[in-house]
Amino acid sequence: MVQKSTPVAVCGSLTSDQVRILREHGTERPGSSPLNHEKRPGTYRCAGCGNPLFTANAKYESGSGWPSFFDVLPGAIEERKDDSLGMVRVEVLCANCKGHLGHVFPDGPPPTGLRYCMNGLILDFQPEDSTHSDAI
Numbered sequence: 001m002v003q004k005s006t007p008v009a010v011c012g013s014l015t016s017d018q019v020r021i022l023r024e025h026g027t028e029r030p031g032s033s034p035l036n037h038e039k040r041p042g043t044y045r046c047a048g049c050g051n052p053l054f055t056a057n058a059k060y061e062s063g064s065g066w067p068s069f070f071d072v073l074p075g076a077i078e079e080r081k082d083d084s085l086g087m088v089r090v091e092v093l094c095a096n097c098k099g100h101l102g103h104v105f106p107d108g109p110p111p112t113g114l115r116y117c118m119n120g121l122i123l124d125f126q127p128e129d130s131t132h133s134d135a136i
């Protein structure tokens, strides 16, 4: 017998707001994400596919109202020029599922000088102390 329905993605567990951001390039309200205040060590993953995107070490308080990072995990994202809204910005996409995550701006802190401005809704934070698998 063949399996009729093999789940290929975790999209079924996403909220409509998450789908709106990931698939339709939406933006959450500034200051609305509880991740703005998240300070624990850990990993931020794409809520759409689980791809690790950022570590908490690269997170900083930008004051923008969105979770911000100055660095990204190697190969985690793709960048694409976005000239909507009458300005040229660089869109940040998940390299794995191509979901829209946010934008990157050249006004971040050292050492990268970059500000990855993310929608908290599409970040899935995994605190470091909650992972008990895999030896270090």
Ligand SMILES: [Zn+2]
Pocket (backbone or CB within 6 Å): 046, 047, 048, 049, 050, 051, 094, 095, 096, 097, 098, 099
């Ligand atoms: Zn993804």
